[in-house]
Amino acid sequence: MAFRSIGASGFDYTTIAAAWAASSDGDILELHDAVHTENVSVVNTSVIIQGYTGNRSEEWNGTGATDTLRITSTLAKQLTIRDIVFNHSVGGGDTAVRTGISAGSKVKFMNCTIQNGAGNACINFTAAALDADALFLEKCRVVGNISNNYGVRDLSTLASAVTIENCIMHAFTGSGVAIRSTSSTSNVVFNILNVTMDNNNSAINISTRANIKNVLFSSNTTDFTGTTSDITYSATNKASGLGSGTGVLYNLVLSDTYVNQAADDFHEKIGSVTINAGTTVASYTWDYENTVRPQGSTYDIGAYEYVESTPSGPSNNSCMLTGAGI
Numbered sequence: 412m413a414f415r416s417i418g419a420s421g422f423d424y425t426t427i428a429a430a431w432a433a434s435s436d437g438d439i440l441e442l443h444d445a446v447h448t449e450n451v452s453v454v455n456t457s458v459i460i461q462g463y464t465g466n467r468s469e470e471w472n473g474t475g476a477t478d479t480l481r482i483t484s485t486l487a488k489q490l491t492i493r494d495i496v497f498n499h500s501v502g503g504g505d506t507a508v509r510t511g512i513s514a515g516s517k518v519k520f521m522n523c524t525i526q527n528g529a530g531n532a533c534i535n536f537t538a539a540a541l542d543a544d545a546l547f548l549e550k551c552r553v554v555g556n557i558s559n560n561y562g563v564r565d566l567s568t569l570a571s572a573v574t575i576e577n578c579i580m581h582a583f584t585g586s587g588v589a590i591r592s593t594s595s596t597s598n599v600v601f602n603i604l605n606v607t608m609d610n611n612n613s614a615i616n617i618s619t620r621a622n623i624k625n626v627l628f629s630s631n632t633t634d635f636t637g638t639t640s641d642i643t644y645s646a647t648n649k650a651s652g653l654g655s656g657t658g659v660l661y662n663l664v665l666s667d668t669y670v671n672q673a674a675d676d677f678h679e680k681i682g683s684v685t686i687n688a689g690t691t692v693a694s695y696t697w698d699y700e701n702t703v704r705p706q707g708s709t710y711d712i713g714a715y716e717y718v719e720s721t722p723s724g725p726s727n728n729s730c731m732l733t734g735a736g737i
Contacts, residue, residue: 418443427451434458442495448472452481455488455516462494467524470496473507482510482518493521509535519547526554532561548575550699555583562587574602577699579677579714581609590617604692607677607714625689627713629665644690646712660684678715685712
């Protein structure tokens with residue numbers, strides 16, 4: 412394993428493409444520029460590419476009518492991208508990340524912000540086989556703001572596997588998640604778990620089976636297109652549209668649900684009916700901000716777990732009586 416630093420001056424490489432070309436499986440590529448502009452097209456190796464600070468302070472921009480990052484996946488590779496802001500916002504380009512995922516390969520995004528203000532999708536993917544978590548998003552914020560814009564879009568009609576957990580997806584004029592697999596398999600291969608879907612034209616549009624739990628829908632034109640029996644322990648401000656599965660809540664009052672929806676602050680407000688209204692997802696015991704789940708009796712619905720503030724006051728309850736003649 413090799414560690415390869417990337418930055419404008421004083422680092423191993425000045426471009427991501429050069430560092431990637433020199434890498435082997437197991438290497439770590441670390442981005443140090445506060446803002447780095449480069450369009451990269453690579454063949455996937457099993458590497459980790461990460462931001463230096465670990466708190467989304469490094470921004471990777473793409474320009475022009477091409478993808479910021481285009482990955483051609485090869486057999487049995489696992490690419491992990493973490494702690495980076497993708498900002499494909501200049502020049503009317505295409506996609507922040509476009510990836511082809513071949514059989515046996517996985518692409519994982521962790522703690523990233525992926526936004527696309529100039530093209531048609533944040534993540535376009537094509538998967539070639541039914542592999543668990545071929546595309547995996549964990550604790551990511553996925554944001555759009557132009558016409559025909561998608562968060563995560565499947566460009567294939569094959570069976571593929573996607574897990575999106577503890578993420579926020581909002582402001583898409585297309586769909587937050589658009590999956591068009593026409594596979595007839597009865598396997599549940601799409602997992603959308605503890606996600607907040609806000610202000611999208613179509614939050615989730617899916618043509619095959621899915622496992623949708625603890626999802627909070629708000630201010631979407633359409634919350635869900637697909638098989639509503641796949642939805643449990645989820646909530647919406649609408650009066651219908653999510654089916655009648657276990658734990659589904661309707662008619663949320665959003666001013667009583669979020670701390671500040673207008674400012675894209677989707678933390679739950681004290682007293683929200685979504686607190687302790689979800690169900691346990693054993694594999695994922697944290698929220699969008701790494702808060703341990705559950706904080707109460709069970710999981711909350713949405714990307715955040717409500718944390719009750721600890722009141723300030725004396726450090727202990729002891730007292731001392733002094734004075735003569737007691």
